[in-house]
Amino acid sequence: MCIFTEELTASLEKLRVASENPSPEPLDELINYIHQQEDSTTVCEELVAGGVLPLIAGSINSSSVEAQGKGAELVAELAKVESCRLGCVTSGLVPILVEKMSSTTTGVALQACRALGNICYEHDGGRVSVMESGGAAQLLHLLQRAASLPNTPDDHQLRLVATGFLLNLLNSYDTVQDQSMEAELVDVLCQYLDKFAEDEDIPTHVLLSLTCMADTEVGRGLVVSRDITPQLVRVLKINESAEVTETCLELVTNLAETECVKTQLAVGGVCEAVVEVVRRHRNNPASDLSPPIIKTATDLIVLILVGDESMGIIYGDGSGSVYQELVGWLTSDLEDLQIAGALAMGNFARSDAHCIKMVESGIADKLLKVLSSHNSGEGDIRLQHAILSALRNLSIARQNKPVLVQQGALEVLLPMATAIQTFPVVFKLLATLRMIIDGQTEAAVKVGSNNEVVERLVVWCGTMDHPGVQGESSRLLAWTIKNCGENTDVITALINAGCVPPLVLMLGSEHAVMVNEAALALVLVFSSVVDPEVVEKTKLPQVATYVLNNPNLPPEIVANVLSMLTAIAGKDTGIECLKKDELKTAIDALTAHANEQVKTLSTALKEKL
Structure with missing residues (x-):
């Protein structure tokens, strides 16, 4: 009433x-x-x-x-x-x-x-x-x-x-139901951003309306095809409102999820404008919004660099202004800038040509120096992860590996293997170490001779909490054996530390490359003096049988597995553990293989058994 x-x-x-x-x-x-x-x-x-x-x-x-x-x-x-x-x-x-x-x-x-x-x-x-x-x-x-x-x-x-x-009207509503009208609307909104970019409220409404349109398939296509980059750059450059800047950055981030837009943004100068936004809010914080604006801005630059073409444009053959600014962020006193700088370096390092030039210009050295202050359990996890991602990419190029070793990479990285407990960081650490020791005998010996590191690797080989760490630990052990120059002391130490069971499990991997790595490492292991009890404690015959019965394995990998079994069979004390009916049947079947090397190896092995 x-x-x-x-x-x-x-x-x-x-x-x-x-x-x-x-x-x-x-x-x-x-x-x-x-x-x-x-x-x-x-x-x-x-x-x-x-x-x-x-x-x-x-x-x-x-x-x-x-x-x-x-x-x-x-x-x-x-x-x-x-x-x-x-x-x-x-x-x-x-x-x-x-x-x-x-x-x-x-x-x-x-x-x-x-x-x-x-x-x-x-x-x-x-x-x-x-x-x-x-x-x-x-x-x-x-x-x-x-x-x-x-x-x-x-x-x-x-x-x-x-x-x-x-x-x-647009918020949460799918479409204005007329594509030609939507196209006109995008044009009008661009006109508003051109004419009223310095205003506080009108740009906010316009930018949020464009965001609503970009959240629909049709609207996003229209916004992308119109290329509103010039208007976005204008707003970022001349509007001093923290709220408008934040809204604009969020719209650009939304659009940058589309691959072709990354190139539009890179060509259109968005990264330069965003760098200026960061500089402005870092030097003269406008409000409580300055920290989140810096975080959104740096995340946006990293997102744009995910695109191959956009990354190349920003890199500018190592002399791009944004690239140089990002290098400077590595030594910033703001963690968000350091992290973004490291993530950016990882993106720039996706090509061998960039990697080589970056290492020559001292980027890896800068990253290692920053990481050396964060390589303990108390270090910033996000920064550790970002730097390790960049170092891993930089270490892929063959000629960079000895340079990283000379710059003290192992002295910075190995302590992390015994101090870090966070699995995503451990995963990156192991992958980085694996890349660095490839073809570097002294580095591989250094890893294999570090008892604490090896013990930790063996433990991680058995973890069920992170399959990536489990796999990378086994691979690092295999690569250490492969690259240690057949150093008997190192191989013996690894055997005594319990590396054989993880390598045998790795041999049964669903990934062919890991099967091959395990087989090559086990060839070297079983070519040295191996106590038959070491083999007997594993399920090698069963795993080998499973692998040899896999019709999808390339013949080169099958040949390596047979070479590994031959190495064991060459030992009087080792051959007995191979005399299993299922394994003999698998080997016998390979004697009729189309590949000559597989046929030869399996025939010789059959005779020994």
Whole structure:
């Protein structure tokens, strides 16, 4: 039941009496009454329940421009209350308000926009009604017209309200249902960013509206094809509002998920503009938003560098301004910048040509120096992970490996093997060590001679908590054996530390490359003096049988597995453990293999068994 105050009842009665000849006064009284309330929710609900909406509709439809404006303004106030929005739709106000958006009187168009924007706020029913009433087309026309109006306070407010209405209309709504209209809309929004880039609120509305469009397949295609890079760069360069900057960065990040956009952004100078944003907020923090802005900005640059073409553009043959700035971030006192710098170096190091030039210019040395301060259990995990990713990529190029060793990579990395417990970091660490020791005998001997490291590797070979760490530990053991120059002391130490069982398990891997690595390492192991008990404690015959029965393995790998078994069979003490019926059958089947090397090895092995 509605309980009206005397003043409210009087104003509502005036509105009823004036319904045949609408006047703005009773509408204005109701608006003022709502404004005077600390919490206007109840009053608005009572007005709607008391039948005010049909009366307002009459005022908006009247010939009085003042009544039209005040009627629309009253709807805007009522629609601020969530429970009143549906009534605004069911009472037929939406088509009337849509029509009034075309009014040449700025005040009427503005209040109609306000009312519709509020009706649509977090209200799908309102959005649907606006779309069905042709509101999207009317709003587009209004935005086009308002863009060319003078920069008076009223015209500025109209642009602000119209862009706000657009945002509420697009938010969570799939499409404006007309692709040609959406294309026009993108053009208009770009025009707004060009003309009003320095404003605080209009760019925010426009950027968020573009984000809403980019969240739909059709809208994203239109935004991407239009290439709004120049407008985004302009906003980032000249708008000093932290809120606008953050919103712009978030839109660019959204768009940069599309591969071709990464190239657009790199060519269009977005990275340069983002670097300037970082510099601005680092040197003169504008607000509490500065740290998250720096984080979003640095993440965005790293995302753009994920693209091969965009990465090459930014690298600029090692002399690109953004590249040079990112190198400088490695020694920044801000961790977010250090991490972003390291991640960026890892992306730049995706090509051998870049890797070689980067190491020659001292990038690996810089990374190692930073990591040396973070190579304990107390080091920053994100920074450790980022630097190790970069070092791994830099160490892939063959000619970089001895340089990294000379620069003290092992002295920095090996202590981490016994200090770090975080598996994602351990995974990167093991992969980096594996790359560095490839072809580097002294480095491999150094790894294999470090008892603490080897013990930790053997433990990790058995972990079930991180398959990646389990696999990389086994691979590092295999690569250490392969690259240690057949150093008997190292191989013996590895055997005594328990490396044989993990290598046997690795032999049964589903990945052919790991099968091959394990076979080659075991050839070297079994060519040395091996206690038969070491073999007997593994499931080598069963694993070898499984591998040899795999029809999908390349013949070169099968040959290496046979060579490994031959190495064991060459030992009087080792041959007995191979005399298993299933293994003999598998070897016998290979004597008819099409590959000559497999046939020869299997035939010789069959005779020994």
